[in-house]
Amino acid sequence: MNAIILSIGDELVLGQTVDTNSAWLSRRLAALGYAVTEHVTIGDDQKDIESAIRRAAAQCDLLLVNGGLGPTADDLTRQAVAAAMNQPLELNADWVRKLELYFRQRGRIMPAMNRVQGMIPRTATLIENAVGTAAGIAAEISTAQKTCHLFVMPGVPKEMQWMFDSFIAPRLATSAGHGVILSRTLHTFGLGESWVAEKLGSLMDRDRNPSVGTTVSGGIVSLRINARFDDAGRATDELEKTAALCHAALGDLIFGQDNVTLQEVVGKLLVDSKKRVTVAESCTGGLVGKMLTDVPGSSIYFHGGWITYSDEEKQKMLGVPVEILYRDGAISEETAIAMASGARNKSGADLAISVTGIAGPDGGTPEKPVGLVYIALAHEAGAIAREFRFPGDREMIRDRAAKMALSILRFHLMGKPIPF
Numbered sequence: 493m494n495a496i497i498l499s500i501g502d503e504l505v506l507g508q509t510v511d512t513n514s515a516w517l518s519r520r521l522a523a524l525g526y527a528v529t530e531h532v533t534i535g536d537d538q539k540d541i542e543s544a545i546r547r548a549a550a551q552c553d554l555l556l557v558n559g560g561l562g563p564t565a566d567d568l569t570r571q572a573v574a575a576a577m578n579q580p581l582e583l584n585a586d587w588v589r590k591l592e593l594y595f596r597q598r599g600r601i602m603p604a605m606n607r608v609q610g611m612i613p614r615t616a617t618l619i620e621n622a623v624g625t626a627a628g629i630a631a632e633i634s635t636a637q638k639t640c641h642l643f644v645m646p647g648v649p650k651e652m653q654w655m656f657d658s659f660i661a662p663r664l665a666t667s668a669g670h671g672v673i674l675s676r677t678l679h680t681f682g683l684g685e686s687w688v689a690e691k692l693g694s695l696m697d698r699d700r701n702p703s704v705g706t707t708v709s710g711g712i713v714s715l716r717i718n719a720r721f722d723d724a725g726r727a728t729d730e731l732e733k734t735a736a737l738c739h740a741a742l743g744d745l746i747f748g749q750d751n752v753t754l755q756e757v758v759g760k761l762l763v764d765s766k767k768r769v770t771v772a773e774s775c776t777g778g779l780v781g782k783m784l785t786d787v788p789g790s791s792i793y794f795h796g797g798w799i800t801y802s803d804e805e806k807q808k809m810l811g812v813p814v815e816i817l818y819r820d821g822a823i824s825e826e827t828a829i830a831m832a833s834g835a836r837n838k839s840g841a842d843l844a845i846s847v848t849g850i851a852g853p854d855g856g857t858p859e860k861p862v863g864l865v866y867i868a869l870a871h872e873a874g875a876i877a878r879e880f881r882f883p884g885d886r887e888m889i890r891d892r893a894a895k896m897a898l899s900i901l902r903f904h905l906m907g908k909p910i911p912f
């Protein structure tokens with residue numbers, strides 16, 4: 493069974509909105525065993541939409557269309573669908589009554605132009621919309637080659653997702669005869685993609701099932717596991733087995749899976765260990781504190797911290813000895829340790845993490861180049877520091893430094909040696 497996804501909207505072809513609907517639908521379809529063969533994007537032009545529907549319908553078993561169901565003159569999808577089906581549009585009186593009620597309950601009278609949202613092609617089925625005013629359309633388009641099942645949804649992501657999950661997916665799941673694709677994503681941070689690939693070895697072989705592939709985003713190297721089998725039980729088992737092999741190959745470098753963030757993982761470790769953390773930041777300018785407080789409920793483990801950008805502030809606020817600043821410089825292991833220890837003493841927190849480095853683009857020297865960053869952690873039994881040379885521009889260096897600070901904290905909280 494193959495599927496084509498057609499997204500409609502001028503804002504999409506003009507690049508003003510990124511088409512996240514197709515990506516979302518592709519993931520859902522993969523889990524249901526469909527092979528998505530194309531993502532097509534078309535502007536708000538009735539003729540273009542109609543010909544795209546005709547062409548796609550001849551080539552796929554399932555065509556999912558989204559966007560252009562609004563009440564305004566630039567919303568032409570329903571007209572194009574009717575034309576491609578060679579059917580006239582007819583008013584669905586039930587839906588118009590529901591729309592009138594919807595507006596009345598909000599103290600408004602339905603604008604006349606909204607009536608068009610109750611129009612669907614003759615022989616098509618109306619799909620109700622519990623989260624908006626645009627009804628969806630379910631229909632079949634038969635050509636000499638095949639019958640294509642067509643579903644049309646609103647472009648608003650929340651409405652599209654609701655309609656797919658509550659109406660379309662249940663109908664697709666029952667159409668037997670195709671396998672399942674189950675997926676999982678495991679996240680790592682701190683070592684490069686090629687290092688991860690080397691550790692995974694033959695798990696990444698192209699023809700392996702479940703397959704394992706890597707992607708990188710913001711320095712986070714993620715492994716995507718896809719298990720394709722006829723039987724859902726088998727797919728689940730094989731997915732678990734491959735995930736276990738990935739964990740065995742990479743150990744604690746994997747910090748979480750699917751939608752979990754590094755911030756959440758560290759936050760949970762802090763809550764579980766009942767420890768409080770503070771920060772002393774220089775080149776990251778508060779980014780570590782920002783990340784620690786990304787997680788709701790972070791006030792349990794984070795009460796505050798310092799951004800000490802100048803040497804004076806490092807002395808005044810954290811008590812970094814002037815001799816260290818003079819002898820070793822602000823960008824040094826000694827300063828990082830003094831910052832972390834000073835922050836820990838002054839705050840009364842159990843742990844303190846510090847970052848000092850050169851984010852660039854200026855300020856680098858041959859001995860201390862742009863990207864040189866020291867991160868230190870002060871804890872109950874002393875302090876540790878690490879030196880890093882992060883590549884990239886100012887934004888990237890600061891981002892990687894903050895994520896590395898969280899990673900160091902994570903390994904410490906797990907009671908594991910720091911692998912960086």
Ligand code: ATP
Nearest residue numbers: 499509510511512513559560561562626646647648
């Ligand atoms: P509907 O079919 O619900 O009436 P529409 O195309 O008429 O949708 P628009 O006003 O064009 O509605 O879009 C509504 C919102 O949905 C906009 O913020 C738009 O950027 C967003 N949107 C539309 N299509 C997509 C898409 N494919 N991916 C992500 N966002 C989208």
Ligand code: MG
Nearest residue numbers: 501559560647
């Ligand atoms: Mg639109």
